Amino acid sequence: MTTPIRRMSKRMPGWAKLVSAVVLVLVVFFAGIRFSVLPGLKDLFGTETHDRSGPALLQSIQDISRYDAASGNFQVVVDLEKDAKYLPDAIRGTRTLYVGAGTVDAFVDLGKVGENDVQVNDDRTSATLVLPHAQLGKPALDADRSYAVSKQRGFLDRLGDLFSDNPNSEQAVQKLAVKHIRDAAKDSALTGRAEKNTTDMLEGLLRSLGFKEVKVTYKA
Incomplete structure (x- = not known):
């Protein structure tokens, strides 16, 4: 008779989560630097600027x-x-x-x-x-x-x-x-x-x- 194997779920320790978050931030940071120096990738991941400002209001007039x-x-x-x-x-x-x-x-x-x-x-x-x-x-x-x-x-x-x-x-x-x-x-x-x-x-x-x-x- 075979006994079913039960998979034990292990929770990641708190310090491991913190280290993973820091590593992820550093990867994104250095990846951004790499994108800025490689040709073509900068345009692919570039941003667009949109001016959504309201109209200028006249507050006062002085002679x-x-x-x-x-x-x-x-x-x-x-x-x-x-x-x-x-x-x-x-x-x-x-x-x-x-x-x-x-x-x-x-x-x-x-x-x-x-x-x-x-x-x-x-x-x-x-x-x-x-x-x-x-x-x-x-x-x-x-x-x-x-x-x-x-x-x-x-x-x-x-x-x-x-x-x-x-x-x-x-x-x-x-x-x-x-x-x-x-x-x-x-x-x-x-x-x-x-x-x-x-x-x-x-x-x-x-x-x-x-x-x-x-x-x-x-x-x-």
């Missing part, structure tokens, strides 16, 4: 009384490195090399010109204007001309990117680029060029209206 008299184009190379204490850079740490390009406008706020700042003689042939000094606007980073040259990340940072997609990953270098562009604009002759252009504009405008003598100065 502008300033005269934009000059604009400066700036470019800066940002080298931002973040290290972790007691860990080598290959394990934890990031370094980003970023080229930031942007513009800064210089303007004269004509809305601050009061009645006492404009003097005209009786026969309207001579005019004297006292204007506020030129100011610098906020730097505007040009997304089309700004780009990351290289990104170096440690193993743990790369592993974390598999589970999260951070849209602000370049926000730190972008803010630093804006700061450097702002500082460069302050050290440049941009405001002086703006005041000269404003003076030339007003002199030409008033002379076309019949004024023979036009004097433009700036407040102390």
